[in-house]
Amino acid sequence: MITIGIDVGGTNVVSGLFNDEGRLIRSRKVPTETSQGSAGLLGQLAELCKTLLTEEGLPEGALSAVGIGLPGFIDFKTGEVDAANLPLVRTPVAQKLSELIGVPVTVRNDVKMIVYGESLRGVGKGFDHVLGLTLGTGLASAWVSERKLHDGAAGLAGEIGHIAFSDIPYVCGCGMKGCLETVVSATGIARQARDGLAAGWVGLLAERFPPERRESLTARDVWQAAVDGDGFAIETFRRTAGWLARALAPAIALLSPDIIIVGGGVASSGELFLQPLHAVLSSSLHPLYAERLRIVTPALGDEAGLYGSSEFAREHLSLAKEASA
Ligand SMILES: [Zn+2]
Structure with a gap:
């Protein structure tokens, strides 16, 4: 075929x-x-x-x-x-x-097709139950169980980026206040960093981005500062991981995935983000889930969506x- x-x-x-x-x-x-x-x-x-x-x-x-x-x-x-x-x-x-x-x-x-591709032909190959997320400009997820993509009623399954929390202060593009994706996304990480610097955080990131350059700051700059040892940048990733864990923990308890694929721009931050995510999830889940918790990054790169849709x-x-x- x-x-x-x-x-x-x-x-x-x-x-x-x-x-x-x-x-x-x-x-x-x-x-x-x-x-x-x-x-x-x-x-x-x-x-x-x-x-x-x-x-x-x-x-x-x-x-x-x-x-x-x-x-x-x-x-x-x-x-x-x-x-x-x-x-x-x-x-x-x-x-x-x-x-x-x-x-x-x-x-x-497209997110569903990327996760579908990774689950069948990429890093999820050999696993029956795969939960996948992408953290890019926004946050979305998809669930593939025994080769079947779960669309949910009206195709709305997976929009975890629009779960609102009262301690998230930002208004989302969807019109709601406090949506998870306003902080758990590449855009969200840059926004948290800009606001933190404006509130007076000092360190490498603050030195590299004085007020007149602050608008150009991206998630990648926060990542670079964290790699170079900036405490505020490291904390920004840790806090973002904590927020994501709030939505992921109940999803894991409901679905019991074999693996969780975390992709998109933020995932390239690697352990800076995934290690605290794993730690927070482990501490908030029943040991039966925690001990088999497996969080991985994608394997197919730009081709995941092609594999998925094909x-x-x-x-x-x-x-x-x-x-x-
Ligand atoms: Zn929203």
């Missing part, structure tokens, strides 16, 4: 062709077409599929299915997609692309065939 996985981002579209064994054999990365509305973007996706097949010397008829991951909200009743950073407003992406290329198309949120499209096609048999 030849499939294509596509990861549509606000800046780039990455697409990959997968062979019969589900191995990535060819990929392409192009700037996202956003100037011609939804028709322009869908046309670009259709062209990408054709180009991948042509380059590999395959006829169009060789393709079995296409899977897409994108940063947007999918209405599970109608299949319509809304995406703030893409020209998609109530656009039935799967149906439209399927009409253009003549094969079944699946569409899911595998997801395959899984759907197999299920559809079983149902019709």
